[in-house]
Amino acid sequence: MMENVPIPGQAAWDAAYRKSGRRYGGAPPDLPPFQPGSRVLEVGCGDGKSLRAMAGRGWDIIAIDFSREALRISTRHHHLQDVRFIQANALALPFTDKSFDAVVISHLLGHIPESERSLVASETERILIPGGVVFIRVFSTRDFREGKGVPIGSHTYQRGDGIITHYFSREEVESLFPALVLTGVRSEEWTMVVRREHLTRSEITAEFRK
Numbered sequence: 001m002m003e004n005v006p007i008p009g010q011a012a013w014d015a016a017y018r019k020s021g022r023r024y025g026g027a028p029p030d031l032p033p034f035q036p037g038s039r040v041l042e043v044g045c046g047d048g049k050s051l052r053a054m055a056g057r058g059w060d061i062i063a064i065d066f067s068r069e070a071l072r073i074s075t076r077h078h079h080l081q082d083v084r085f086i087q088a089n090a091l092a093l094p095f096t097d098k099s100f101d102a103v104v105i106s107h108l109l110g111h112i113p114e115s116e117r118s119l120v121a122s123e124t125e126r127i128l129i130p131g132g133v134v135f136i137r138v139f140s141t142r143d144f145r146e147g148k149g150v151p152i153g154s155h156t157y158q159r160g161d162g163i164i165t166h167y168f169s170r171e172e173v174e175s176l177f178p179a180l181v182l183t184g185v186r187s188e189e190w191t192m193v194v195r196r197e198h199l200t201r202s203e204i205t206a207e208f209r210k
Contacts, residue, residue, distance in 0.1 A: 011162075016163060036059070037058060039099070040061050041061075042054070042104045043093075045074055051063055051080050052077070055082075055083075063086070090120045091112075093123045098126075101128075102128075102132060103135070110139055114156070121180075125179045130210055141169055143201055173204045174206070185207075188203045
């Protein structure tokens with residue numbers, strides 16, 4: 001389902017997806033082993049990369065993004081036919097209280113202004129059942145792209161396409177969901193080679209429980 005709802009910031013992402021199509025290649029990321037039958041929400045599904053890791057696990061999956069172009073790309077993946085897609089804003093999730101067993105948020109938080117991240121956290125907490133899990137993935141300050149673009153805040157940069165990205169410290173990640181219990185956090189790094197230059201990619205993943 002895609003609702004015709006104007007959302008601030010949507011235009012920059014729509015333009016980026018129209019220009020480049022699928023923006024994120026490589027293997028789908030690892031995800032926690034939620035129980036079969038779990039109702040799982042991905043907030044900010046993008047072009048469906050993380051959804052590829054969810055397919056075939058027996059989960060009831062709903063995916064949202066505020067970019068209609070991202071959703072258009074995601075819905076073209078034949079292996080995601082059973083996923084329900086909704087155009088929606090992470091700051092105002094269109095779901096009832098306590099309606100999901102788990103929420104997955106991959107890199108979205110780095111594109112949310114600092115002043116609005118608490119809204120994402122409170123909305124996520126609201127829709128989780130007691131004992132529900134939030135799994136997040138963000139880029140860390142050790143990532144080679146940290147410092148690229150126009151600085152608009154601490155470790156936050158805006159690219160020429162208008163998209164902002166924040167790079168997180170471990171301490172920031174641990175405090176993102178103050179109403180939930182942090183159950184795990186880890187850093188992950190790997191090297192990619194571009195024009196014979198070895199570049200460090202660096203992410204932080206964390207799990208919280210209600």
